[in-house]
Amino acid sequence: MRACATAFPAGWRRTLRKAFHSLSPPSSCALLGPNLKDVWNPRDTHFSECHHRKGSNGYNTEIFDGKSIAKDIKLSVAAEISKMKSDIGKVPTLAVVLVGDRRDSHTFIQIKKKACDKVGIATLIERLPESCRENELFDVVASFNNDPAVHGIIVQLPLPQHLDEEKIINVVSPEKDVDGFHPLNMGNLAIKGRKPFFVPCATKGCIELLLRHGVEIIGKRAVVIGRSKISGLPTSLLLQRHHATVSMVHAFTRNPEQITSEADIVIADVGIPKMVRGSWLKQGAVVIDMGVNRVKDSNSRDFYITGDVCFDEAVGVASAITPVPGGVGPVTIAMLLSNTLDAAKRAFGLTDTTGYSSM
Numbered sequence: 001m002r003a004c005a006t007a008f009p010a011g012w013r014r015t016l017r018k019a020f021h022s023l024s025p026p027s028s029c030a031l032l033g034p035n036l037k038d039v040w041n042p043r044d045t046h047f048s049e050c051h052h053r054k055g056s057n058g059y060n061t062e063i064f065d066g067k068s069i070a071k072d073i074k075l076s077v078a079a080e081i082s083k084m085k086s087d088i089g090k091v092p093t094l095a096v097v098l099v100g101d102r103r104d105s106h107t108f109i110q111i112k113k114k115a116c117d118k119v120g121i122a123t124l125i126e127r128l129p130e131s132c133r134e135n136e137l138f139d140v141v142a143s144f145n146n147d148p149a150v151h152g153i154i155v156q157l158p159l160p161q162h163l164d165e166e167k168i169i170n171v172v173s174p175e176k177d178v179d180g181f182h183p184l185n186m187g188n189l190a191i192k193g194r195k196p197f198f199v200p201c202a203t204k205g206c207i208e209l210l211l212r213h214g215v216e217i218i219g220k221r222a223v224v225i226g227r228s229k230i231s232g233l234p235t236s237l238l239l240q241r242h243h244a245t246v247s248m249v250h251a252f253t254r255n256p257e258q259i260t261s262e263a264d265i266v267i268a269d270v271g272i273p274k275m276v277r278g279s280w281l282k283q284g285a286v287v288i289d290m291g292v293n294r295v296k297d298s299n300s301r302d303f304y305i306t307g308d309v310c311f312d313e314a315v316g317v318a319s320a321i322t323p324v325p326g327g328v329g330p331v332t333i334a335m336l337l338s339n340t341l342d343a344a345k346r347a348f349g350l351t352d353t354t355g356y357s358s359m
């Protein structure tokens with residue numbers, strides 16, 4: 001803590017100290033319920049409609065529909081916000097910080113803003129130039145931390161190279177950290193029995209897809225390919241809290257296909273288009289493809305979106321797979337809305353949660 005704090009200016013040290021003192025949610029934290037189980041059951045779990053595709057071997061693969069699950073979650077978030085508005089005259093507010101001009105980041109922010117507008121979440125978007133100094137970014141985050149009218153804060157990643165991502169994530173108030181990237185939230189996710197304020201949205205999206213389709217996780221072998229803080233690492237942590245036996249594959253893993261081919265559940269979060277081949281999968285495995293990669297079409301000047309898994313090869317081998325687009329992505333956005341609603345409920349002293357934020 002001391003080594004970390006000395007790197008910040010005086011005002012920031014105060015903010016940090018305040019954040020660290022108010023951090024650890026008590027184990028009886030009402031938001032997450034007094035007797036948190038390590039298995040997270042979304043309140044409205046119901047099994048989604050099935051779509052199938054037949055492989056060349058005649059084996060059917062179920063295609064999980066992320067869009068319809070996202071729609072369902074958004075409807076229940078919108079209904080709660082509408083009730084909140086009529087009961088107390090307030091709505092949740094999400095603050096978004098966007099640094100630089102990355103096209104993909106602008107697209108993601110547009111998607112998030114549109115989704116917020118639809119369910120009644122107010123947004124404040126702060127755009128900073130690519131060249132902005134670390135202190136300017138700290139100041140923006142601090143002003144959102146200190147503003148009681150702001151309930152959730154996200155700093156869109158990746159940041160330009162000269163900015164230290166970890167330092168900036170550290171100063172987002174953990175109670176407003178709807179991305180769930182703050183080390184306190186990540187640490188509490190890692191430790192059995194502890195309750196993070198928020199779980200990262202893509203991770204929740206991934207587990208929600210499994211639960212809604214009745215995929216058994218307890219005791220299963222799961223492999224997560226990728227260990228980023230945005231999705232690979234927290235997804236492995238949440239899977240272990242659901243009692244899966246989890247292996248991690250990363251850039252230094254030798255023979256990844258040997259590990260994936262023994263897994264009941266394969267989660268790909270690498271950022272390499274179609275890296276996971278059909279031959280990497282066990283017959284009957286459930287595959288969650290978190291990759292969202294923009295690839296140039298060889299026949300035109302257009303780009304198309306594809307996942308980390310070779311979808312056509314996986315059909316006929318996997319028992320189920322998420323498509324890209326239309327799989328984890330839309331559920332991730334829905335989870336951001338749900339986390340923001342929960343942040344506002346906490347701030348307003350409304351303890352009932354949507355059931356999507358806790359475990």
Ligand SMILES: NC(=O)C1=CN([C@@H]2O[C@H](COP(=O)(O)OP(=O)(O)OC[C@H]3O[C@@H](n4cnc5c(N)ncnc54)[C@H](OP(=O)(O)O)[C@@H]3O)[C@@H](O)[C@H]2O)C=CC1
Nearest residue numbers: 202226227228250251269270271290291292293328329332
């Ligand atoms: N659907 C959604 O909601 C979301 C989708 N994404 C998508 O997920 C993908 C990954 O994004 P992100 O996690 O931010 O990426 P990062 O670049 O932060 O992380 C990539 C991870 O993949 C690992 N990796 C890289 N090359 C290999 C390889 N050859 N074999 C095995 N592992 C490898 C890296 O390992 P190492 O740690 O050793 O470097 C690293 O852990 C992207 O396509 C992104 O768009 C991301 C977030 C949300």
Ligand SMILES: Nc1nc(=O)c2c([nH]1)NC[C@@H]1CN(c3ccc(C(=O)N[C@@H](CCC(=O)O)C(=O)O)cc3)C=[N+]21
Nearest residue numbers: 154155156157158179292324325326327329330332333
């Ligand atoms: N602070 C922060 N939080 C994040 O959660 C975060 C981030 N930074 N940086 C980038 C990654 C990526 N990510 C995605 C979210 C939704 C879709 C999504 O909606 N995908 C659609 C397609 C989107 C499109 O058309 O481009 C789909 O898969 O169907 C994808 C990727 C969140 N991330």
